[in-house]
Amino acid sequence: MREHHLRPSPISATVDFEADGIQHGFLRLPYSRDDSAWGSVMIPISVVKNGKGPTALLTGGNHGDEYEGPIALFDLARKLDAADVEGRVIIVPAMNYPAFQAQTRTSPIDRGNMNRSFPGKPDGTVTQKIADYFQRVLLPLADIVLDFHSGGKTLDFLPFCAAHVLPDKAQEERAFEFVRAFGAPYSMKMLEIDTVGMYDTAAEEMGKIFVTTELGGGGSATARTASIAKRGVVNVLKHAGILEGEVETASTRWLDMPSDDCFAFAEDEGLVEFLVDLGEAVARDAVIARVYPIGRTGVEPVEVRARMNGLLVARHNPGLIKPGDCCAVLAVEV
Known part of the structure; x- marks a missing residue:
């Protein structure tokens, strides 16, 4: 264990x-x-406990411009009754609270991306200190972790709940049972571009059941996506046995991200025009989007093509794109 982890x-x-x-x-x-001079960052938290039973750690605002999770969790915190709980529910609607207040993906204090800051440092930046607290205090308390995400200001997603392929297949199967229980319109076997420093990875390496979402985007929430989040978190608590009652079943379409071919990145800067909408089928080598140079007229756009057959599950937002930006994400229905 590194020395700084021994510090309180x-x-x-x-x-x-x-x-x-x-x-x-x-x-x-x-x-x-x-x-x-003697100020503090005050991160809201609720704890609802009743006797023995499993612990669910529910988090939103890991990125500060993603709103379905905070909406669902602020709502749950005011409604949950301890008499209805068997076990414990820990609710943190906005993990990266400074980013949430600033409506930005990363913290305005240190530019820290909470989901790339684990295991954190007790003597590091503000974001690293928060990550360290989750790593050493909150995650060890949890049996099931549900971390809400959506596309923020720069992506838009089909609404899905997801878990990851894991070396421990029993752990993986339990995670996908919770994905099924969540009941989003789509359920994803998710592939990450980079897992280093992620909250997901920290929880999974501890053997926790970890479930996440992507429920829309564009820097706001809709009535539909907020309702998916609200229903889903209650379903997860019911499936865990923390709340009584039947899971509110909903039809879901199962998706898989089999390889890096799922991702299409922009190589040019300009105005992006999508030729395919979310949820539509795309054939390999088909044009997903065009990127128009904006410095002058009369210049041909650059085409962004699919590297595989699949459904368009995510797209860049808003209208201007830069080299290296994720333009589109595909997945296959299974």
Whole structure:
């Protein structure tokens, strides 16, 4: 274990994770700044506990411009009754609270991407300190982790719930059971571009059941995507046995991302025109989008082509794109 992991976390919780009942409080991280010499970052948290049973750790706002998770979790925190719970529910609607307040993907304090900051550092940046607290305090308490994501300001997704292919096939199968229970319109066997530093990876390496989502995007939430999140989190708690009642079943289409060919990246800067909408079928080598140079008229656009057959499950947002940006993501229906 690295030396800095032996140091205590600077974060203190105003809630008692072992006490029965409902508690609404904060994770308080001291943060000295120009406008508050002895200031703090105050991350809202709720704990609902009743006797023995499994623990669900529910998180949103891992990226600050993704809103379905915070909507569902702020709503759940005000509605959940301890008498209805068997076990424990820990709710953090906005993990990267400074980013959430700023409506940005990364923290305005240190530009930290929470989902690339694990295992974190107790003596690091603000984002690293928050990650360290989750790594050493909250994740060890959890049996099931549900982390909400959507496309933020730069991507738009078909609404899906997802888990990952794992070396431990029993762990993988349990995760996909929770994906099925969540009941999103689409369910994904998800491939990540880069797993280093991810919250997902930290939880999975501890043997936790980890489930995530991509529920839309464009820097906002719709009535439909928010309702998918609200229904899904209750379904997960029911499937875990923390809440009583039957899972509210919904039809779902199962998708797989079999290889890196799923991803199409822009190599040119300009105005992007999509020729395919989300959910539509794309043939290999078909043109997904055109990128128009915007410096002058009369120039032919560059074509972005599919590297495989599949459905368009994600696309760049908004209208201008830069080299290296993810333009489109495909998946195959299984």
